[in-house]
Amino acid sequence: MSKLYWGGKMEVITRGAVITEPGNSVENKTGTWRVFKPVINYDKCIRCLICWQFCPEPAILRHDDEETKMKTPAPKEALKKLPVVEIDYDYCKGCGICYNECPVKAIDFVKEEK
Amino acid sequence: MNYEKEEFFAPGHGMCAGCAAPIIVRWVLKLAGPNTIVTNATGCLEVATTAYPRTSWRVPWLHVAFENAAAAAAGVEAAAKAKGEKLNIIAFGGDGGTVDIGLQALSGMVERGHNVLYVLYDNEAYMNTGIQRSGATPWGAWTTTSKVGSANPIGKLRPKKPIGRIIAAHGASYVATANPAFFQDFKKKVQKALSSEGAKFLHVLSSCTTGWRHDPSKTIEVLRLATDTGLFPLWEVVDGDLENMRITYKPKKFKPVEEYLKMQGRFRHLLKNPEYVKKLQDDVNAWWEKYGHHYP
Numbered sequence: 414m415s416k417l418y419w420g421g422k423m424e425v426i427t428r429g430a431v432i433t434e435p436g437n438s439v440e441n442k443t444g445t446w447r448v449f450k451p452v453i454n455y456d457k458c459i460r461c462l463i464c465w466q467f468c469p470e471p472a473i474l475r476h477d478d479e480e481t482k483m484k485t486p487a488p489k490e491a492l493k494k495l496p497v498v499e500i501d502y503d504y505c506k507g508c509g510i511c512y513n514e515c516p517v518k519a520i521d522f523v524k525e526e527k
Numbered sequence: 528m529n530y531e532k533e534e535f536f537a538p539g540h541g542m543c544a545g546c547a548a549p550i551i552v553r554w555v556l557k558l559a560g561p562n563t564i565v566t567n568a569t570g571c572l573e574v575a576t577t578a579y580p581r582t583s584w585r586v587p588w589l590h591v592a593f594e595n596a597a598a599a600a601a602g603v604e605a606a607a608k609a610k611g612e613k614l615n616i617i618a619f620g621g622d623g624g625t626v627d628i629g630l631q632a633l634s635g636m637v638e639r640g641h642n643v644l645y646v647l648y649d650n651e652a653y654m655n656t657g658i659q660r661s662g663a664t665p666w667g668a669w670t671t672t673s674k675v676g677s678a679n680p681i682g683k684l685r686p687k688k689p690i691g692r693i694i695a696a697h698g699a700s701y702v703a704t705a706n707p708a709f710f711q712d713f714k715k716k717v718q719k720a721l722s723s724e725g726a727k728f729l730h731v732l733s734s735c736t737t738g739w740r741h742d743p744s745k746t747i748e749v750l751r752l753a754t755d756t757g758l759f760p761l762w763e764v765v766d767g768d769l770e771n772m773r774i775t776y777k778p779k780k781f782k783p784v785e786e787y788l789k790m791q792g793r794f795r796h797l798l799k800n801p802e803y804v805k806k807l808q809d810d811v812n813a814w815w816e817k818y819g820h821h822y823p
Contacts (some may be wrong), residue, residue, distance in 0.1 A: 430579050433623075436537035438576070438583040443539055466710060467747055470538040471548035478533060501682035508545035508736075509744030 440452050443470070447507030450525045451500055455486040456521035460495035463521065464511035472505035530560040539738075540583040541575035541724075545743025547574050547733040547750060548648045550707050555617065555646055556586060558717045561614040564603050568596035568624030571655040571730040572648065594628045596620045597636035600643045615644065615721060622649040622663035626690050629733065637697040644720050644727045647690065650735035660736045662688040666810070667803060669793040670738070680796060681803065687809070691730045698767035700725030706732050706763060708751035712761055712775055719763075732759050741794025752787040754778070757811040762821065774822040784808045
């Protein structure tokens with residue numbers, strides 16, 4: 414990482430502009446770009462993971478732990494064996510691919526209100 | 528080992544909302560796993576994922592100039608070989624950095640037979656610098672350097688360069704076209720490419736919401752139509768054997784090209800004249816007439 418000198422006024426860059434911290438773009442909260450916001454309706458979600466598969470950020474998290482799988486509502490009890498998806502609004506840019514591709518229309522696309 | 532649940536491409540990158548390139552990159556990295564080194568030609572992907580001092584890459588990543596992603600990847604591969612390390616060396620390039628500017632380096636890499644996977648994400652113009660035409664721009668597309676007006680009502684006047692066939696003619700060990708909308712096919716091809724030895728080339732169609740002019744949410748829908756209309760056929764060639772090219776997907780019923788065109792602003796002008804639409808449809812029909820028998 415670069416170091417800040419002169420109280421942040423001057424930045425000394427690393428030699429060769431090398432970035433030594435992998436994946437540190439997580440500091441950029443691209444969720445502020447959003448105009449429309451996808452909201453998952455868990456009573457309809459069949460946990461097919463298509464939204465997770467096509468998310469370009471990735472801003473759709475996949476939970477494989479038993480606790481989250483069981484406690485999240487599902488349209489059928491048997492579906493609770495499958496992984497659960499959750500939208501990470503810190504990074505979701507609101508492109509709407511998940512909303513468009515969801516085979517059971519379990520994702521609503523609503524105007525962002527602040 | 529299966530790394531599908533892990534992310535090697537971090538969120539927070541600056542790619543446009545609805546861009547298909549990060550979907551491609553994410554999945555290529557997931558399927559390759561952590562034992563990977565990436566070289567990246569200049570383009571949207573490079574500019575937007577590594578704005579100093581931050582990077583979205585969780586694997587070693589090397590930025591090179593516009594033209595030499597393949598040459599740098601070849602060097603990395605030679606070094607890994609000298610050290611006796613078994614790594615996945617992957618080069619990513621857009622259509623500008625592959626089809627036009629990087630073609631020479633790519634040709635050399637394939638000819639020398641380096642064990643590298645080159646992934647072309649093809650958004651059919653120089654989108655990063657402001658939608659200029661490239662060798663991969665299809666006939667009839669509007670770009671800022673193939674403007675549409677009374678003098679030229681068509682847009683780009685030349686067809687798309689058949690880059691996959693050009694690389695396959697070099698004798699590359701594996702060449703395929705893929706489309707993320709046909710996900711299982713795409714995944715299978717990436718896996719096949721990663722597991723074969725020698726120079727591999729994947730031509731992946733990637734829609735650009737700003738350049739193709741469609742709603743960001745329609746990205747996958749547009750890509751699906753590209754193949755369902757027959758405009759972007761999915762095929763693979765092993766060891767440069769073009770005679771035995773294999774088409775991996777053929778729509779049961781082809782959709783009319785008009786459906787693909789009307790979704791995108793860059794083709795809007797073509798719809799005003801049925802002759803232009805017919806020309807494109809005839810081109811598609813001719814392709815399938817010529818190569819359709821390669822579908823098993």
